[in-house]
Amino acid sequence: MATIPSSPAPLRVGVIGLGMGAVHLEAYAAMPDVEVVALAGKEEARLAELGAQYGVRHLLADWADLVTLPDVDAVSIATPNALHHPITMAALAAGKHVFCEKPIAIDTAQAKEMVQAARDNDRVLEVAFNHRRRADVQYARTYLTSVGIGRVYHSRASWRRRAGIPGLGSWFTNKAMAGGGALIDLGPHVLDSLLFLLGEPRVVSVSAVTHGALGRAGYGSWDRADQMTSAKGAFEVDDLASALFRLDDGSSVAFEISWAGHGVDTDDISIELLGIEGGLRLFIPQYSSDDTLRIYRDEAGAPVTITPEVHVVGGEHPLVIREFVDAIASGDWDAHRGDFALHRTAVLDACYRSAAEGREIRLEP
Template sequence: MSPSTSSPTPLDGDHRDADTLRVGVIGLGYAGTTHLESFRSLPGIEVVALAGKERERLELLSAQHGIAHTYADGDELIARDDLDIVSIATPNVLHDRLAVTALEGGKHVFCEKPLAVTAEGAQAMIDAATRAGRVLDAAFNHRRRADVQWVADYLRTEGIGRIYHARASWKRRSGIPGLRSWFTSLELAGGGALIDLGPHVIDTLLHLLGEPRVRTVSAVTHGELGRAGYGAMDRVDQMTSGADFGVEDLAAALLRLEDGASVALEISWAGHTVDDEDISIELLGVDGGVRLFIPRYKGEDTIRVFRDRAGTALTLAPDVRVAGGEHPVVIAEFVETVRAQREGRPVRDEAEHHRRLLERVRIIDACYRSAAQGQEVVV
């Protein structure tokens, strides 16, 4: 028996407002809590159920947010027949199975990144969404930052000529999320730094580049610091044995795009470097360049534009300020897509959206295959 205050069937379905979307959230960590708070901040949304393995955390969140129905098992939450949306923020390896179950049960699904740990898992989710006619989306909130949107607009309106190379990275000095957490278990996470931070960097980069196809990948991975006991985000774990550290703390790759452009990608949880919590995307074009540099989630002075005017090198620093709150924005967009689908007024090309979701997973999947095989692989 799970610690549930309800059966899987609705207790209050007779009092439902037809316009209210009812949500169940699976996962109690930072991501799950962020999903929960973001859904609750939106009008016309009611979070009615919460699931997670940590009993004390489950009871705390349910009390704080007035959620009556709690479950230790995500499948029990999904079995409720009064839910419209299931939000998934569990260890990565569970994403595809839970999502497919929810989609086949007629629920729309919002999933934390990565969508799945393998391309096959992501494809199964997409196929289930297509068969059920339900909305499937992932928590790519970084592309909603105001500075990212400014760069996207600049590239669309001003342009920097043909972009022939890009450098993209997320680097931390001590950012391994627990040397003994599920994040560092290959069986539960499917990988380390690359599958944790990489989806955001890859999604933002592809968004800025206009969604090009990645043709081949040549990648390497290293887990030296984690195994040596360095780099933990929680200093209590620092300098302790990391023998059970089963994933990479650094991944680097060269991506070749179908249009001949290239991308140098580096993602790291830890390193004896000056980098602390630094996200960087640099685009090199024939007529100019743009660098987006975000140290420690900084919200201002993050953009530089490089141009050559009449033989003079110019550097522009636009005044763009990031207000934050990107998770509620991406979840609001998901909710609007659900409402539009229910009302028969689609707001996007679902097939193209699914292609983009799958592309992110396929790139990371290819990076891991390349690193394991020691050679370049086709995406």
């Protein structure tokens, strides 16, 4: 008599954090092969509300009580940046797989320890680089690999806001909790998309400056009301960073990130690649989902501008979370130890050092 194959047991996940954590929770809850069994966060009412909505059995105030639960297989981290390292280390040591929000950590030393711990404990460590999953970024990569624009010799990459400090006076603007400001917050996404488009060259050196004058003056909060009431001096980090990178393929990058600035930008991401045979620009003003791509080349002796019609559906978090779940199920974990994220944090960390020391910093090979 034929036996019906039994489906594998669902992956049991614990989510930490109730801001972006709620986005993780929703993504896992929609997956038939995943069960969210634990949720942790400080906001009591929100914890109870989300717990009831998704039927989560363990509701906890602190991450430390979640990472050792025997019925948790994987931990999903969406806490202030400084907690990414201690939570990941504890979870990996307890034999859990880890999905962590960007940035992987607040500095290179912490990120290295996390990647090493993923190897030592033979577990998956994945970091949320959701922006590269946008349809326009994916199309740009396909164009570059299938049609191409010749060797890219220089790129310009930026995310600039006119007034977009996420919570003036909150953990985002506290150096110890966030590790930095605009650069460590928005920089990982822009750098990740850029390196993905370029085919993963390594950054070998950086020369950077940072500023924080507007934030320190109490200007630039996303929330205008917050800006009027926030105490001056609650801002300890950068609101603007600008850098020149040298890459191991011989190309260069002008990189600029800002949370605030009296300028033309509102909340705009731009990645521009200059190649020998053509150019490509991805320009995303205010998270727009259409008309974000241009390709520039010469055809039959005249400049031509190509406008690919790519629509971005949005909500890329479920895609990266799906990849995390699939990576665990595949049993092939060596390509999923957080190495990509480590390089991105090493670059941003080097920018902070370069700005502090007023000199170019070479990255470790």
